């Protein structure tokens with residue numbers, strides 16, 4: 001399968017996918033990395049591995065609508081089979097979500113439905129977990145649907161929070177899990193082992 005990875009930042013999740021593909025554990029290739037932010041280090045990671053890296057920011061394309069139109073066109077032209085949102089902070093428009101139903105996945109740094117929804121991204125997720133005093137948090141990979149962080153859950157894995165953990169400690173523990181379950185989910189997708197039944201996912 002042909003994979004497109006959408007990023008906005010450092011791209012450590014992208015890196016975990018690049019490594020998995022290069023190890024041969026994913027039956028597919030990353031055809032394209034797209035960032036909505038100039039200077040996202042994830043673009044450099046792609047270039048370092050000979051992967052086409054594109055900056056699709058609203059400034060260059062003259063607005064969000066135009067940018068999203070270009071995004072959809074590129075995804076279709078390149079016959080992308082799976083879109084992975086790996087720290088992509090722009091809103092994916094409904095018309096793209098609709099075209100990629102159960103073919104677009106997202107990694108979120110909490111156990112959905114906790115600490116998710118609009119406004120919950122990056123460090124805020126971990127800050128809220130810290131404030132609430134949860135003893136367990138983790139990461140979730142899910143299919144993207146019209147509801148932010150609301151799509152069918154593919155994989156989740158937990159980490160424990162110790163009383164003395166600070167935000168960075170939690171972020172580090174969760175990121176390690178993200179780098180494990182995102183490639184795992186992409187591998188399962190590539191092997192055709194993810195079956196969506198209602199709002200749940202059965203792993204065949």
Ligand code: GRF
Nearest residue numbers: 009010011012013087108109
């Ligand atoms: C990760 O915490 C991920 O869960 C969230 O955004 C962050 C992306 O980190 N969606 P990176 O750019 O993959 O390092």
